[in-house]
Every structure is written in structure tokens, then in C-alpha cells.
Amino acid sequence: xxxxxxxxxxxxxxxxxxxxxxxxxxxxxxxxxxxxxxxxxxxxxxxxxxxxxxxxxxxxxxxxxxxxxxxxxxxxxxxxxxxxxxxxxxxxxxxxxxxxxxxxxxxxxxxx
Amino acid sequence: xxxxxxxxxxxxxxxxxxxxxxxxxxxxxxxxxxxxxxxxxxxxxxxxxxxxxxxxxxxxxxxxxxxxxxxxxxxxxxxxxxxxxxxxxxxxxxxxxxxxxxxxxxxxxxxx
Numbered sequence: 268x269x270x271x272x273x274x275x276x277x278x279x280x281x282x283x284x285x286x287x288x289x290x291x292x293x294x295x296x297x298x299x300x301x302x303x304x305x306x307x308x309x310x311x312x313x314x315x316x317x318x319x320x321x322x323x324x325x326x327x328x329x330x331x332x333x334x335x336x337x338x339x340x341x342x343x344x345x346x347x348x349x350x351x352x353x354x355x356x357x358x359x360x361x362x363x364x365x366x367x368x369x370x371x372x373x374x375x376x377x378x379x
Numbered sequence: 380x381x382x383x384x385x386x387x388x389x390x391x392x393x394x395x396x397x398x399x400x401x402x403x404x405x406x407x408x409x410x411x412x413x414x415x416x417x418x419x420x421x422x423x424x425x426x427x428x429x430x431x432x433x434x435x436x437x438x439x440x441x442x443x444x445x446x447x448x449x450x451x452x453x454x455x456x457x458x459x460x461x462x463x464x465x466x467x468x469x470x471x472x473x474x475x476x477x478x479x480x481x482x483x484x485x486x487x488x489x490x491x
Binding site: 299301308 | 414420421422473477478479482
């Protein structure tokens with residue numbers, strides 16, 4: 268699986284957009300980009316995923332660069348409840364076992 | 380209704396004991412996982428089952444034995460517990476064709 272690089276931590280003011288970057292320069296053509304988050308003491312939560320095109324759902328938007336070597340997760344209006352560790356994962360989509368390998372992630376702290 | 384439920388949530392036991400953690404999902408998924416999160420917060424995959432068949436088995440000591448009686452249940456039995464087994468164990472489920480995993484709330488195991 269391609270490796271990912273994320274900043275260790277980021278701060279964001281409540282109500283502002285949180286932009287979380289991820290580098291995945293060795294990504295292969297058939298690898299998807301997934302984003303999960305883990306709020307303190309809870310199980311990880313799926314946020315969004317994409318292959319080439321930008322994606323948006325009720326939680327966030329995912330912007331993938333044209334060369335697919337990096338992506339940005341956008342939380343449009345961050346709230347205190349968005350404080351969590353955010354994981355960027357790249358994974359081949361296969362009918363065999365989906366082995367999502369979690370890295371160290373980005374600790375996002377949303378403040379008043 | 381809880382989608383992925385684990386029992387017990389907390390487990391404190393002595394070294395050398397044998398213990399089990401149970402996991403059930405009511406999402407109709409065909410694939411289930413066990414992940415381990417240690418004190419440094421690294422989240423590592425241990426096992427994955429698809430329709431009761433073991434499909435992922437990471438380098439995990441033989442003392443750990445997963446069992447899947449049906450595709451809605453995946454239990455984890457640990458023999459001869461060691462101090463290093465202290466961690467939070469997360470169960471997850473998904474449809475094999477997607478990478479969207481649903482995680483349980485975790486089972487915190489403390490070995491004294």
C-alpha cells in the first residue's frame with residue numbers, strides 16, 4: 268500500500284474551514300484515498316473516500332490533485348465536536364481482504 | 380440499535396489468564412475485523428474474516444485465536460495473557476466490496 272504523510276497536528280477556529288492535507292506520492296492508479304477520524308476513546312469513523320474526482324458528502328469534501336499525489340480533506344464549518352485524529356489511508360480496492368493500514372494521522376484541535 | 384457492538388467494554392485481568400472479547404454486527408456485512416490500538420495509539424489490523432473464512436492474518440502471536448461462528452459474529456480469544464497485550468481492541472465490519480469500515484466502541488483490556 269502507498270504510504271501517506273500527514274502533519275502531526277493542526278488547529279482550527281470553530282466555524283472556519285479545516286483543511287487537512289495528505290501526501291501520497293507513491294499512490295498507484297487503482298488505489299483509493301480514504302479518510303477516517305477517531306474522536307477520543309471512540310472507534311474510528313469513516314468520513315469519505317475517492318479515486319480521482321473530488322468528492323463531497325454530508326460530513327466533508329475531498330479534493331484530490333490531478334496527479335493524485337496529494338489530497339485535502341475539508342471540513343467546511345468545523346465545530347468543537349470535530350476535534351479528533353484524522354487518518355488518511357490509501358488502499359487498493361479489491362474483492363480480497365480490504366486491509367486499511369492506519370498511520371499516525373493528524374490531531375485536529377478545534378477551538379473557540 | 381448499535382451497529383457494531385463489543386463486549387466487554389472493559390476487562391482487567393491477571394497475567395497468564397485466558398479471556399475472550401465478543402463482537403456482533405447487525406449491518407448485514409460479510410466481512411469483520413479485529414484491530415489493536417496500543418498505548419501509543421497505533422491502530423493495527425490483526426485479523427479479518429469474510430463469511431466465516433479467515434482472509435487476513437497479520438503477524439499475531441498464536442495465543443490470539445479469532446473465531447467466527449457466523450458472518451455476524453467475530454470473537455477474539457486470548458490465551459496466557461501478557462502485559463503487552465494491554466490495549467484497546469476494536470472490532471469492525473464492512474461489505475467486502477467496500478473500504479467503508481464500521482467500528483465498534485472498543486474493548487479496553489488491562490493485564491496486570
